[in-house]
């Protein structure tokens with residue numbers, strides 16, 4: 061396990077990464093344990109409505125205006141947030157890597173065409189496009205994931221392209237060409253692995269953005285009405301903002317911590333993987 | 343000596359901040375007389391630039407001066423006091439750097455940048471400053487100064503930009519000009535022009551010059567005296583004639599052998615020899631004499647005792663076995 | 672071809688691309704465009720639908736439809752909203768001033784503070800002020816902006832009672848002149864701050880990174896060797912060069928202003944285009960939604976063009992060719 065030791069040493073010598081990983085693990089644990097800790101439907105009424113946090117041991121984080129357990133909502137919401145963020149980023153990665161690697165590897169007119177299309181998607185305001193896609197596809201969790209993926213892929217494509225533009229000039233790529241390796245093999249087995257560290261760093265920040273956007277969509281009421289998410293909880297708590305602000309505050313804090321964790325992981329990975337960038341900060 | 347020297351550097355030590363063991367300058371001493379040209383030579387990484395930046399009080403944030411006085415006209419320079427040093431920089435001491443392509447701010451005109459130094463140090467109007475700038479640009483040999491004054495740097499060649507930097511350094515008629523490899527990044531022909539310009543400016547203004555270079559050909563043309571540095575130490579100091587005629591330190595001899603010089607060693611048919619090995623990393627210096635791993639003359643003594651600086655004839659040298667290489671062999 | 676000519680062609684092509692994307696979004700929706708357009712009118716009168724279809728050429732092949740769509744677009748004819756009972760273009764343009772005030776003032780605020788904080792952070796890189804600023808900008812970056820808005824309502828409106836909870840002015844008290852302006856500003860404070868926080872986190876990081884990069888360059892050392900003060904070096908020499916990426920990003924934010932404030936406008940019931948979009952979503956007024964999206968994208972393209980021209984004006988190393 062020397063590799064694991066090396067990895068954990070990197071993690072713990074870098075407090076940004078350590079804190080990020082720790083927070084993220086806690087949230088993942090919450091998501092995984094949700095069905096066991098709170099086996100019931102988080103939409104069920106379990107206690108008197110508007111119970112303040114800390115006043116009833118059965119519902120430590122209190123209840124909302126319909127007597128639903130906020131703690132249960134937070135745990136189940138973690139599942140949705142992480143899943144939606146993760147799948148949306150995977151979706152964006154597939155499209156973005158495909159477009160970016162072809163554009164960067166082939167250059168010329170392929171690059172021109174693909175980058176024009178990418179720019180086009182970046183011209184359309186992201187959040188609006190997500191809303192319109194949901195309007196067209198209907199309010200389902202699949203539509204939300206799809207819309208987040210569609211608005212996120214251009215970022216991936218641009219990064220992958222710029223990495224490919226640099227990497228394809230390297231000697232190892234030329235030697236692969238000389239031995240007659242096919243373009244696709246070079247792209248996926250030679251260049252892409254070298255671009256992986258940048259892609260990883262970006263993915264974690266992208267996932268944070270996707271999770272925040274999902275929460276915004278559900279907050280506005282454009283999410284899947286059958287699934288509880290932190291954004292939905294905040295949206296439903298708006299009516300009680302005068303007398304029960306904790307209904308809004310708690311899921312918001314959960315969102316903040318999740319997005320923070322992913323950003324810390326991204327920044328920590330960046331420091332660990334690109335030491336040349338860190339030097340500049342000294 | 344104090345009374346007559348323009349600049350005295352005494353036992354200057356510079357280390358990375360917070361690292362007491364490693365040092366970049368390990369007790370460097372030399373002085374510059376008014377109007378003279380002192381060349382500082384040595385391979386890349388020997389500490390030449392850091393010594394000159396220490397004089398300006400402009401060491402990079404990661405480095406600090408551990409000890410050592412820097413006297414200017416016999417008075418200690420307040421190198422740790424940025425506000426006080428600002429009155430010295432650009433006014434008493436001008437500096438020219440290695441990279442003319444990067445030395446000018448891309449968003450301001452040439453005139454703006456040259457006038458800035460005059461307006462900073464002298465109480466004159468912008469209009470007067472502009473007239474001075476046109477004159478300066480003419481003096482450093484730039485074509486049509488009244489047009490070039492309103493150009494942005496990217497329109498100028500490297501040689502032209504270095505002339506602008508020299509104009510900025512000379513604008514307030516300083517007593518000392520520090521030129522840190524001013525021509526390393528330039529073509530050979532441009533190099534010669536820039537050197538002629540510096541020589542002329544020196545004659546006209548009577549300024550002293552510290553010329554940092556690793557080009558011994560330039561040293562022979564320009565300098566009165568030479569300081570040779572190796573791994574943060576001054577290893578040899580002599581007048582230019584003495585140094586070229588009878589170099590004492592094995593490192594100096596190595597540098598000379600690695601330099602093409604018309605009419606001298608070449609005539610003897612000897613090929614150029616590189617000094618074997620590399621400058622040691624500052625974090626891991628060899629014991630005793632820093633040059634020992636690369637020195638053909640090293641003995642047991644060199645391994646244990648660091649050689650002190652001493653006088654041998656007209657030369658100051660830090661070596662246990664100074665003298666002509668042939669004599670020892 | 673001149674630079675401007677090339678850019679204008681690019682603008683036209685981009686708008687064309689945006690229109691095509693929108694056209695296909697419309698095609699993706701269940702039912703055809705006529706259903707979409709008439710659906711929200713509430714009446715599904717077959718004759719009316721048939722009329723619409725003929726009018727929009729929906730009985731024609733796809734390419735014809737696209738052509739018709741583009742023609743209407745270039746005439747700024749976005750159709751009619753039955754819900755609001757007025758032409759869509761009028762509906763949108765009426766809302767633009769409110770959104771522009773909100774987004775404009777928040778970008779201005781974010782620029783001022785982002786530059787200030789970014790410069791301070793870069794100048795104290797690695798030390799306490801930098802660490803605090805970087806931590807704060809990371810926190811703001813990770814906080815959902817609408818949640819910041821709600822929390823500010825809790826603190827400043829509910830607990831302290833300093834600011835109204837929403838709207839753009841007091842409806843009852845029919846103020847005029849200066850009193851009206853002050854009233855709007857009182858209503859504007861929280862939404863503008865909410866919206867600014869969103870930009871501020873990005874701007875601060877951008878300025879800090881740019882300043883660090885520029886401060887390590889040779890010409891900064893040359894300026895120091897001239898005896899220039901650290902303040903002048905930071906603001907006159909470094910910032911002037913570090914600010915270019917910020918101009919591009921702030922320009923993009925400004926261009927995207929129409930859709931940039933959907934959340935803030937919804938939280939604070941600010942009567943702008945974002946709020947209109949929110950309502951359109953709930954009323955399933957797909958045509959209105961798409962129109963806002965198209966118009967908003969066109970603004971992005973136009974403002975980007977303007978920013979590029981401005982960029983060339985203030986950055987002498989860029990020459991328009």
Ligand SMILES: Nc1ncnc2c1ncn2[C@@H]1O[C@H](COP(=O)(O)OP(=O)(O)O)[C@@H](O)[C@H]1O
Pocket residue numbers: 358366384385386387388389390391392393402403404405624
């Ligand atoms: N900012 C810095 N922090 C730590 N070490 C440095 C820094 N700048 C330069 N050095 C080290 O100082 C030594 C001397 O550098 P320098 O004076 O630039 O050499 P020269 O000008 O003779 O080529 C080198 O070993 C270099 O690695």
Ligand code: SF4
Pocket residue numbers: 591592593631632633634637638639640641644649660661662663664
């Ligand atoms: S002291 Fe010894 S090792 Fe050092 S230069 Fe002289 S002879 Fe060589």
Ligand SMILES: [Mg+2]
Pocket residue numbers: 387390391392522523
């Ligand atoms: Mg140097």
